[in-house]
Amino acid sequence: xxxxxxxxxxxxxxxxxxxxxxxxxxxxxxxxxxxxxxxxxxxxxxxxxxxxxxxxxxxxxxxxxxxxxxxxxxxxxxxxxxxxxxxxxxxxxxxxxxxxxxxxxxxxxxxxxxxxxxxxxxxxxxxxxxxxxxxxxxxxxxxxxxxxxxxxxxxxxxxxxxxxxxxxxxxxxxxxxxxxxxxxxxxxxxxxxxxxxxxxx
Numbered sequence: 001x002x003x004x005x006x007x008x009x010x011x012x013x014x015x016x017x018x019x020x021x022x023x024x025x026x027x028x029x030x031x032x033x034x035x036x037x038x039x040x041x042x043x044x045x046x047x048x049x050x051x052x053x054x055x056x057x058x059x060x061x062x063x064x065x066x067x068x069x070x071x072x073x074x075x076x077x078x079x080x081x082x083x084x085x086x087x088x089x090x091x092x093x094x095x096x097x098x099x100x101x102x103x104x105x106x107x108x109x110x111x112x113x114x115x116x117x118x119x120x121x122x123x124x125x126x127x128x129x130x131x132x133x134x135x136x137x138x139x140x141x142x143x144x145x146x147x148x149x150x151x152x153x154x155x156x157x158x159x160x161x162x163x164x165x166x167x168x169x170x171x172x173x174x175x176x177x178x179x180x181x182x183x184x185x186x187x188x189x190x191x192x193x194x195x196x197x198x199x200x201x
Contacts, residue, residue: 001101001106001108002108002125002126003108003109003110003123003126004026004107004124004125004127005112005115005120005121005124005126005127005128006018006028006109006111006112006115006127006128006130007112007113007114007115007116007129007165008113008129008130008131008162008165009131009156009159009161009165010113010137010141010152010155010156010159011132011136011138011140012162012175013132013140013175013179013182014111014113014130015032015111016175016179017128017130017175017186018030018109018111020179020182020186023183025190026105026107026190027099027100027105027108027109028109028111029092029093029096029111030111031110032113034092035089037092038062038089039064040061041060041061042060043062044088045084045085045088046060046062049081049084049085050062052081052084053067053071053077065146067081068151068154072154072155072157072158073154073157073158078158082118086118096108106194107190107194109128116160116164116165117158117159126171126193127168127169127170127171128169128170128173129162129165129169129173130173130175130182131162131165131172131173131174132174132175133176136176137162138152173185173186173189
């Protein structure tokens with residue numbers, strides 16, 4: 001089973017691209033969705049995150065806005081958060097792999113926003129980076145509710161620069177060319193991997 005690590009900086013279209021891999025028949029593990037479950041009321045991360053970052057839990061759930069205020073732009077705080085969350089995610093990831101193997105999947109996708117930042121690329125066979133020009137990225141992110149220039153700057157500071165991700169990737173999908181073009185790139189990557197080649201760069 002080939003494991004693809006899918007990543008991309010904020011606003012690049014990674015979530016839409018992950019959906020395209022799923023549509024094309026590759027099971028996708030969504031790390032961010034798992035974090036949302038851990039942060040929801042009753043989630044395993046709620047109490048330890050509140051203990052580490054007092055005041056971030058609202059109505060029994062981790063408020064990601066409040067949490068962001070405490071960790072964005074603060075590497076030590078982010079490392080403390082990752083040390084809480086990442087071990088909790090292991091069980092869900094293991095279950096995903098078990099289901100994929102049972103279904104006979106030849107290729108699976110791990111959708112991990114901070115793949116390179118956390119060293120996650122060491123645990124996958126191929127990396128796919130979703131990218132777009134900086135001006136398009138900026139426009140997409142600033143169009144989100146509640147987003148500001150300061151928040152965008154903090155998000156970007158916490159992520160490996162796009163040009164470095166592209167340089168380290170096995171494959172790059174450029175969403176600035178439109179989603180139909182991106183969908184074709186997804187299919188080409190899967191076809192190349194199934195054929196044992198890497199010609200879909």
